[in-house]
Amino acid sequence: MAFSTVHFLCFFLLFLGLPAARVTNASVDPCNAFSDGSGDLSVIPIYAKCSPFAADHGGSLLDTVVKMSSNDPHRLNYLTSLVAGKPNPNSVPIGSGNQLLHTGNYVVRAKLGTPPQLMFMVLDTSSDAAWAPCTGCSGCPSAATAEVNPNSSSTFSSLSCSTAQCAQARGLTCPSSTTASPSPAACSFNHTYGGGSAFSAALVEDTLALSSDEIPGFAFGCITAVTSGGASIPPQGLLGLGRGPMSLMTQTTSLYSGVFSYCLPSFRSFYFSGSLKLGRAGQPGSIKTTPLLKNPHRPSLYYVNLTGVSVGRTRVPVDPKYLGFDPNTGAGTIVDSGTVITRFVQPVYEAIRDEFRKQVKGPFSTLGAFDTCFTADNADNAAPKITLHMTGLDLTLPMENSLIHSSAGSLSCLSMASAPNNVDSVLNVIANLQQQNLRILFDVPNSRIGIAYENCN
Incomplete structure (x- = not known):
């Protein structure tokens, strides 16, 4: 008997730990294998x-991400306007x-x-x-x-x-309070x-x-x-x-x-x-955390204290003023789900990029927002890992979170960038590409953010 699509899908779902009984000849829809009835x-x-x-x-995936990240400047402009405008903390827009x-x-x-x-x-x-x-x-x-x-x-x-x-x-x-109205x-x-x-x-x-x-x-x-x-x-x-x-x-x-x-x-x-x-139930019992900071001028943003960045075993030299949290200017580092690639203020990014280039054989080219693209037969082995140092937590990014590859060839790019030239940003933004396949916990009552490795796929 031929190995049908249904047989393959059943085998694949069993490999992932999902019940193959959900797949039938009448309905082969892998999207329905994930329901929201479990509380998640x-x-x-x-x-x-x-x-x-x-x-x-x-x-390729690289082309898609380049296209998506081309919209990041709009996002950075918005985030910058939040921290710079100092709006009334008790008044928020729709x-x-x-x-x-x-x-x-x-x-x-x-x-x-x-x-x-x-x-x-x-x-x-x-x-x-x-x-x-x-x-x-x-x-x-x-x-x-x-x-x-x-x-x-x-x-x-x-x-x-x-x-x-x-x-x-x-x-x-x-209407003004003096306007007469029946309702x-x-x-x-x-x-x-x-x-x-x-x-x-x-x-x-x-x-x-x-x-x-x-x-x-x-x-x-x-x-x-x-x-x-x-x-x-x-x-x-x-x-x-x-x-x-x-x-x-x-x-x-x-x-x-x-x-x-x-x-x-x-x-x-x-x-x-x-x-x-959502809620305390089902959250990781053991997870490394870092303090959640609060900007009184824009309290909704999730700030963390980024103290440094390492490329491989080298801690890159960065003036602390580019990392420090300043509620008066809004400077610091936030965790954001709406930005595609992590953005650092220019001096921080350039220090990371220059150290990365030292440890990887060039030549390097530019593609969209990525200015450090290179060709290697096995880029994951050629490239150093990047670690984000936060108070109480060191996050070593999985290689898929710091490098993005072209499926059409051997081109790979460091998947981070500086704030765009036309955005006067004081923010470092840990974006969604760098958060993938991690469990990110937001615990507002206890003023902390937790991060743990997890296969989200």
């Missing part, structure tokens, strides 16, 4: 086959500036409303709120999109200007961004379902119109995991205690997903 949420690369946004980008642009690297399944409506929402640790497109949204992305239909949910309601949630959000448009006005938003990108939203609440948990009265932005830049907005919305008053973790403190972790799968994982664990 699947974390899916947005271009993976199990994502509704999957697309054939062509070329969506702010380039936060809406190019953050779609990983999505999670979420359900909104009663009965539940399935959405694939972008996971973002540097966002303070959630938002989703609503039915009839003008200018919202049309490709592979879903919209929340308020008329189909028995638990949907708009929030008025008199609610506490509305007072916590910037950019609201409400409280709806809390709505109009945002305009550099480059002409703008959207309008209403603050609403509905039941949010994550895995087997239901969260009634969850407040989020219901997008009604995008006047420009719509192609760059994640089609099914965003789920913010920051520490602001309207973030998922703040709205669910009684349920999840301000604790979550994720394990991001490699961009190579076209069929398989990582996981998002």
Whole structure:
């Protein structure tokens, strides 16, 4: 008997420790092998086959990452604006500036409303709120999109200007208190961004379902119109995991205690997903941690104290002022799920790059954001490992997190970069490519971040 696709898939799932009984001749769908009924949420690369946004980008994985990382300057601009603007810490926007642009690297399944409506929402640790497109949204992305239909949910309601949630959000448009009105006005938003990108939203609440948990009265932005830049907005919305008053973790403190972790799968994982664990249950019992620092001007960002970087056995010489945490300027190092490749301020990156080049035989070439690409038959053996030193924790990056290879040849690149020349950034950003196949624990009550090696694929 011929060895069929079903037989192969059953064998492969058994190899991964998954029940082959899930695969039948009637339905050969590896994406269905990962359900969210176990208490974990699947974390899916947005271009993976199990994502509704999957697309054939062509070329190699290196080409795909180069294309994705070309949008990082928008992200760095947004993060820099957060730490430089010193906004009111008790006031957060539904969506702010380039936060809406190019953050779609990983999505999670979420359900909104009663009965539940399935959405694939972008996971973002540097966002303070959630938002989703609503039915009839003008200018919202049309490709592979879903919209929340308020008329189909028995638990949907708009929030008025008199609610506490509305007072916590910037950019609201409400009538003056002297305006006579038979009922409280709806809390709505109009945002305009550099480059002409703008959207309008209403603050609403509905039941949010994550895995087997239901969260009634969850407040989020219901997008009604995008006047420009719509192609760059994640089609099914965003789920913010920051520490602001309207973030998922703040709205669910009684349920999840301000604790979550994720394990991001490699961009190579076209069929398989990582996981998002919410709450204390199921978190690693033993994990190395580093203190979580807090910027009072922008408390939602997850700062850590990066004290140095080693390339191989050599600790690179870096002036401490480029690494130190400064709440007045926002300088320091954050862990961010929305940036693709780790970015250092220029003096730090150049010290790392120069030491890396000393230990690897050139010549070197440039490809996109990567300025240290080289050809080697076995690049993993030729290249030194990179270690990020943090208070109480030394993270030696797996080779796949510091080197990215072309599947079409022997070209490999150091998968880090400096902040773009047009971004006046004081931030070092540990990005999602460097977090892949690691369990990252965010424990806000205990002011710590934990990191452990884990196969997320």
